[in-house]
Amino acid sequence: MSNRPSPRGVLALIALRTVNSLSRVTGRGSGTVAGGRVGLAICPKLLSTLSKNREIVLVSATNGKTTTTALSVAGWGMNVATNASGANMPAGHVAALAASKATRVVLETDEAWLPVVIEATNPNVVVLLNLSRDQLDRATEVRAIAERWRSSLSKASNRLVVVANANDPLVVYASEVAETIRWCDIETSWTADAVSCPKCTQSITRSAGTWSCECGFAKPKCTTRVDGNEVRIGDDSVQVELNIPGQFNVGNAAMAATALEVLGTEPSKSLLNMRSVSGIAGRFTIRQWQGRKLHMLLAKNPAGFNALLESLNPGSDDVWIAINARIADGKDPSWLYDVSFEQLQGRKVWCLGDRRLDLATRLDYANVSYEVVDDLNSLPKPTSTTELLANYTAFSDWMQRSSQ
Amino acid sequence: MKIALIYPELLGTYGDYGNALALSQRSTRRGIDVEVMSVAITDELPEADLYLLGGGEDGPQRLAVDLLKKTSLSQRVSKGAHVFAVCAGLQILGNSFSVEGDDAYEGLSLVDVETTRGVVRSVGELFAQVGENKLVGFENHGGVTSLGRGVAPLGNVLHGRGNNGQHDGFVTDRIWATYAHGPVLAMNPWLCDEVITKVTGRTLSPLSTVADQLYAERFTSLSSR
Numbered sequence: 361m362s363n364r365p366s367p368r369g370v371l372a373l374i375a376l377r378t379v380n381s382l383s384r385v386t387g388r389g390s391g392t393v394a395g396g397r398v399g400l401a402i403c404p405k406l407l408s409t410l411s412k413n414r415e416i417v418l419v420s421a422t423n424g425k426t427t428t429t430a431l432s433v434a435g436w437g438m439n440v441a442t443n444a445s446g447a448n449m450p451a452g453h454v455a456a457l458a459a460s461k462a463t464r465v466v467l468e469t470d471e472a473w474l475p476v477v478i479e480a481t482n483p484n485v486v487v488l489l490n491l492s493r494d495q496l497d498r499a500t501e502v503r504a505i506a507e508r509w510r511s512s513l514s515k516a517s518n519r520l521v522v523v524a525n526a527n528d529p530l531v532v533y534a535s536e537v538a539e540t541i542r543w544c545d546i547e548t549s550w551t552a553d554a555v556s557c558p559k560c561t562q563s564i565t566r567s568a569g570t571w572s573c574e575c576g577f578a579k580p581k582c583t584t585r586v587d588g589n590e591v592r593i594g595d596d597s598v599q600v601e602l603n604i605p606g607q608f609n610v611g612n613a614a615m616a617a618t619a620l621e622v623l624g625t626e627p628s629k630s631l632l633n634m635r636s637v638s639g640i641a642g643r644f645t646i647r648q649w650q651g652r653k654l655h656m657l658l659a660k661n662p663a664g665f666n667a668l669l670e671s672l673n674p675g676s677d678d679v680w681i682a683i684n685a686r687i688a689d690g691k692d693p694s695w696l697y698d699v700s701f702e703q704l705q706g707r708k709v710w711c712l713g714d715r716r717l718d719l720a721t722r723l724d725y726a727n728v729s730y731e732v733v734d735d736l737n738s739l740p741k742p743t744s745t746t747e748l749l750a751n752y753t754a755f756s757d758w759m760q761r762s763s764q
Numbered sequence: 765m766k767i768a769l770i771y772p773e774l775l776g777t778y779g780d781y782g783n784a785l786a787l788s789q790r791s792t793r794r795g796i797d798v799e800v801m802s803v804a805i806t807d808e809l810p811e812a813d814l815y816l817l818g819g820g821e822d823g824p825q826r827l828a829v830d831l832l833k834k835t836s837l838s839q840r841v842s843k844g845a846h847v848f849a850v851c852a853g854l855q856i857l858g859n860s861f862s863v864e865g866d867d868a869y870e871g872l873s874l875v876d877v878e879t880t881r882g883v884v885r886s887v888g889e890l891f892a893q894v895g896e897n898k899l900v901g902f903e904n905h906g907g908v909t910s911l912g913r914g915v916a917p918l919g920n921v922l923h924g925r926g927n928n929g930q931h932d933g934f935v936t937d938r939i940w941a942t943y944a945h946g947p948v949l950a951m952n953p954w955l956c957d958e959v960i961t962k963v964t965g966r967t968l969s970p971l972s973t974v975a976d977q978l979y980a981e982r983f984t985s986l987s988s989r
Contacts, residue, residue, distance in 0.1 A: 552776065556774060562827075563773070697946060724789075724974050
């Protein structure tokens with residue numbers, strides 16, 4: 361009886377499905393969030409009701425949560441309910457759960473909403489990848505988020521298993537209070553937001569693959585490890601071949617496989633299944649535009665940008681970078697100075713997007729040659745695939761402008 | 765010119781490395797030798813002509829001020845060194861500041877100013893009249909700063925909040941401070957050149973870069989609000 365919605369819950373579900381289909385029919389969206397909002401307004405407990413008797417994985421982080429959600433869904437290899445990219449708050453979760461009867465669920469979850477969603481869904485596994493600075497003009501500073509995660513995980517039910525990145529001190533700080541934790545040793549190059557200890561504010565000492573603080577806070581012992589393309593989870597060792605680029609994605613796959621292993625899927629099987637992921641909401645895909653092939657790379661903040669720049673082929677591919685500073689991007693492009701564009705010295709960058717002059721100034725001071733593109737028709741004929749790096753709304757603009 | 769970027773791991777939340785970069789590039793391109801030293805929290809404070817203080821979150825800001833109290837920064841400034849400070853760096857230079865909660869935390873007292881916690885955070889573009897020029901930038905802080913008697917503001921706010929909606933920052937013989945954070949010197953080439961001129965005593969030749977276009981674009985955008 362307990363899993364049957366209350367009359368109010370049934371009404372909320374009907375309203376939600378009606379709005380979803382209306383929104384799709386009228387072409388006002390993919391029809392997820394609008395319906396979810398209506399449903400939640402009628403029955404605030406809807407998310408909790410819809411979560412009952414399901415196996416639920418939540419994925420949260422500053423970077424990589426959309427990709428890791430997609431890898432987890434593919435890795436599970438059967439009917440899985442999941443939310444659309446970007447719809448990662450309760451309204452999106454309600455919409456995803458209402459649209460599918462699948463008992464297996466993977467939900468990408470906004471960092472700030474994670475505590476609320478943990479409480480509502482009572483998940484089996486929470487995957488925590490990283491925390492770093494992102495859109496500081498509208499989001500909370502990262503240490504405050506780590507604090508909220510910690511408080512939430514200390515109260516969570518004891519069936520919860522946390523799969524956490526042991527190389528990010530902020531994630532470790534948030535996770536260590538949980539009852540059961542699977543620590544993962546994955547490459548994490550961005551360390552600028554956890555230089556001082558989240559526990560005592562003293563400085564964290566780092567040396568080859570480990571870190572510690574004088575207060576005793578230190579990198580925990582890991583049961584999941586990544587070495588190049590080899591992923592080791594407990595005693596299992598698997599060579600991974602993904603169809604998405606970057607060492608950071610091998611780490612994302614390792615963490616997804618660890619979560620699925622907790623739920624009974626062998627890593628050799630889940631990691632093989634993950635090969636079917638080749639592009640997520642356009643990310644990492646090749647798109648066509650005016651006879652050019654564009655390699656679409658989304659980077660929203662310094663940690664994400666640095667990881668992508670490191671993964672670029674050193675070859676002669678053209679590099680286009682598009683930067684906007686609209687509300688969804690964060691209206692302050694100061695973060696461009698936290699990206700090590702210096703590594704592009706010797707290459708030429710075409711500067712695109714609303715804030716191309718901010719980018720050009722940054723590149724000029726980095727001694728990288730650049731061209732400010734005021735007119736898209738003036739772009740040169742391509743010699744090979746163009747690497748197009750763009751932040752959030754600039755990426756959407758280019759997805760609309762280009763075709764498959 | 766020796767530039768010391770102080771504790772970038774604590775005071776570097778908003779691209780504050782941009783100021784060191786702009787100063788060094790705009791000097792080097794005019795043939796002025798520049799050395800930029802990044803001072804880690806475990807390092808001794810090196811001798812420098814110009815110390816840069818950036819923005820930071822509450823915990824790191826308190827750690828930075830605790831560490832700086834143990835250094836010779838005050839003596840070096842009284843002997844002729846300069847300071848350019850933004851955001852949390854600005855607050856640290858005063859007598860006290862309050863961050864989490866309303867408890868006042870003791871600052872370096874290099875300048876007679878005090879910062880209390882504002883009712884709301886000041887977040888958005890900042891536009892201020894600084895002498896003959898206008899400063900463009902972005903602010904994101906929770907402080908309200910009041911200047912002691914005889915302390916001059918850096919500029920008058922035209923758009924945004926700055927110290928209190930009226931003034932932004934402060935300026936003394938050897939110290940500049942503004943709430944425009946991160947790469948404010950990269951975005952305001954005229955201010956960057958003013959700082960270089962003051963610190964080196966050199967007359968600078970004109971330098972045209974794409975930063976001029978960026979400045980003009982932000983200037984136009986902010987003038988129309």
